[in-house]
Amino acid sequence: MNFKIxxxxxxxxxxxxxxxxxxxxxxxxxxxxxxxxEELERDGFCQNPFFECLVAEVPxxxxxxxxxxxxxxxxxxxxxxxxxxxxVYLEDLYVMPEFRGNGIGKGLLSKVAEVGKKKQCVRLQMSxxxxxxxxxxxxxxxxxQDLTESEGWHFIRFDNQSLDNLANExxxx
Amino acid sequence: MNFKIxxxxxxxxxxxxxxxxxxxxxxxxxxxxxxxxEELERDGFCQNPFFECLVAEVPxxxxxxxxxxxxxxxxxxxxxxxxxxxxVYLEDLYVMPEFRGNGIGKGLLSKVAEVGKKKQCVRLQMSxxxxxxxxxxxxxxxxxQDLTESEGWHFIRFDNQSLDNLANExxxx
Numbered sequence: 001m002n003f004k005i006x007x008x009x010x011x012x013x014x015x016x017x018x019x020x021x022x023x024x025x026x027x028x029x030x031x032x033x034x035x036x037x038e039e040l041e042r043d044g045f046c047q048n049p050f051f052e053c054l055v056a057e058v059p060x061x062x063x064x065x066x067x068x069x070x071x072x073x074x075x076x077x078x079x080x081x082x083x084x085x086x087x088v089y090l091e092d093l094y095v096m097p098e099f100r101g102n103g104i105g106k107g108l109l110s111k112v113a114e115v116g117k118k119k120q121c122v123r124l125q126m127s128x129x130x131x132x133x134x135x136x137x138x139x140x141x142x143x144x145q146d147l148t149e150s151e152g153w154h155f156i157r158f159d160n161q162s163l164d165n166l167a168n169e170x171x172x173x
Numbered sequence: 174m175n176f177k178i179x180x181x182x183x184x185x186x187x188x189x190x191x192x193x194x195x196x197x198x199x200x201x202x203x204x205x206x207x208x209x210x211e212e213l214e215r216d217g218f219c220q221n222p223f224f225e226c227l228v229a230e231v232p233x234x235x236x237x238x239x240x241x242x243x244x245x246x247x248x249x250x251x252x253x254x255x256x257x258x259x260x261v262y263l264e265d266l267y268v269m270p271e272f273r274g275n276g277i278g279k280g281l282l283s284k285v286a287e288v289g290k291k292k293q294c295v296r297l298q299m300s301x302x303x304x305x306x307x308x309x310x311x312x313x314x315x316x317x318q319d320l321t322e323s324e325g326w327h328f329i330r331f332d333n334q335s336l337d338n339l340a341n342e343x344x345x346x
Contacts, residue, residue, distance in 0.1 A: 005344055006346075020255045020256070023255075024256065029256075032256045032257075033255075033256045034256060034257055034258070035254070035255060035256060035257060035258050039258055043253065043258065043259060048221050050251055050252075050253045050259055051253040075253075075255055077251075077252055077253055078223055078250075079223075079250055079252065079262065079264070080216065080223045080224040080248075080250055080264060081208070081264070082193045082196075082206075082208060082248055082264055082265050083193070083197065083202075083205045083206045083207060083208060084205075084207055084208060084332075085207070085208050085212055085216065086216060086223055089252065091252070091253060091254070091255055092255050106342070107343070107344045109339060110339050110340065110341075110342045110343040110344065111343045111344065113331065113336055113339035113340040113343065114339075114340040114343035116336070116340070117336070117337070117340040122332060122333075122336070123330055123331065123332045123336065124330070124331040124332070124336055124339070125328070125329065125330045125331075126329050127326045127327065127328055127329065128326070128327055128329055129324065129325050129326060129327070130325035130326075130327055131325060136327070136329075139329050139331075142331070142335065142338070142339060143331060143334070143335025143338060143339075144329045144330060144331045144335060145329070145330050145331075145332075146327050146328070146329055147327075147328040147329065147330055148321055148326075148327040148328045149327065151302065152302050152303035152304060153300045153301070153302060153303075153321075153328045154300065154301050154302070154303055154309070154319050154320075154321040154322065155298070155300055155319070155320040155321045155326045155328060156298065156299050156300065156301055156309075156312050156317045156318070156319055156320065157296055157297070157298045157317060157318050157320055158286065158296065158297040158298075158312075158315070158316060158317050158318075159257075159295060159296045159297070159318075160295075161316070162315065162316025162317060163286055163289070163290070163295070163296065163297055164290070165315070165316060166282060166283050166286035166287075166297070166315060166316075167283065167286040167287040167289070167290040168283075169279070169283045170280070170283040170284045170286065170287035171178055171280045171283065171284065173179075
């Protein structure tokens, strides 16, 4: 299938927002999505953007059954290891179900790796659910390591009240 | 004990670099550190910095047995959730052993939470080793959730040859 991968523009944010929700439905957490396309426009297309995004687009004649031509996206940002330096973190990788099996996911992933290498990143990282065997197998087949299994890394989060409590206890300048 | 927490300057990078190595020794991976203070200077103090850092400083009269006044640091950057938006990620939190028990670690953590809230971040995240019970207990006592335990998140990485292979397979524009 003919498809093109290109950097997202501000005008793509509605389409990205639709696919963010589709992915959340796939991972069984649709009620977790609190972000709007206006917030994506604000945070991704400003002076120091919080993220970057690639989209996969098909020609009009291959559009989805619902009429969409944006059929996948890779949402990423830059992080930093105090041991190794610049890294790129892939937050989301998604291809609409009816377009899978055409190399689009692989193309998006490789393109993020290429963008990262151009920025002198030495790592590409991401997180997956333990039950998400298709994704884990997809990454493993391409040479990724599972660091939770091999080194015992756990993922920790403060949010809501626990984040407010912490911030309120900060020493005064 | 008297201490001050302030944003790091370029001149602090040598001291931060020393403490990065001390922390790597503590987590039993000193041979993993490949980053120099010159790289920290370049990547943290440029137009679009890859990270931010807070340092904890004690007065000259309380300096360490080896003569250091920088006794702790918190190294962080901004990430982004496609469900919740702006987030802050704490890569390293470290206090020199002889200065522990004085609230410096707690002060650094709270200050990162405060900085994050000012930037409208809704999450503060980090990773810890499963064997690092002191750190896991420290974060849990302050209200953090372990997402690897509660939701099954695994941490995945491409680096070295697997990253090069991916990048080389990227579709041409």
